[in-house]
Amino acid sequence: MDMIVMKSLLTTLVVCAGLFYLIGPAETHTLLASTVLPQTTGKIPIDAKRWYQLNNVTNGLEGLFDGNTQEAVNTGWNKLITNYDAYYPLMTGEQMTIERIRMYDGQGENTGAPVTLFIINERWERIPIARFIGDKYNNWVGPDPSNPDKFDLKTPISGARYLVLNTSGAYPNELEVYGTYQPGPAPTAAPVRPTPFRQMMGVNAFEWNLEDANAPWKIDESRMPAVKTFSAIRHYMDWEKL
Ligand SMILES: [Ca+2]
Ligand SMILES: [Ca+2]
8 A cells, every 4th residue: 555545545534534523413413402391280299409498507308308207307406597498499491380288297386486388479479378387296287277187278379480488497297289280391411422432432643653664655564453443543644745
């Protein structure tokens, strides 16, 4: 193989590899439009880790949503602020219509310092939808302490941008919200490049990496097997040689 043939071979290899690289992945980008997840009715899923408490706390609010009714929710001691809010932002596109709320009332009571669940709507109106005073023992209670066996809201409420829990430290052992729920768009996965990994392995080379040192006008065939393990070779060459 003479030098001209080798150069054109290498150039072709590089151009082909480059074209493959450019053309290959383009089709996959059109597949990444966000997926709309189906609406559900029933228990509205709450992502417990999303709550943000405006106080110095040791623990999150996972205990409110862990299915365990027998253990009190403890977010830590020695809080700086006596009465404080926890915020739960809804994601873009996420919607809920809350029809029913139930809270598990365990040990202790907080009649003098009620817990209140609000929604904040898009006009930043803060609307109370449930109150909890803990005056029952090992029972599910509804959103209105004067009518604890009734779980339905007087009127279903939608348009929440945030859920807000205001407390002076007390919580029910469990909090469940029911109604209609529309999740936000599914998070899109990172684009998957269809190129097999082995085809992405390339190497930069000069012609002298392939030449016979004693006869630089021809290829040293003993070097070719090593070169062939790469799927692409980027060949650096001066323009005047082309
Ligand atoms: Ca719990
Ligand atoms: Ca109680």
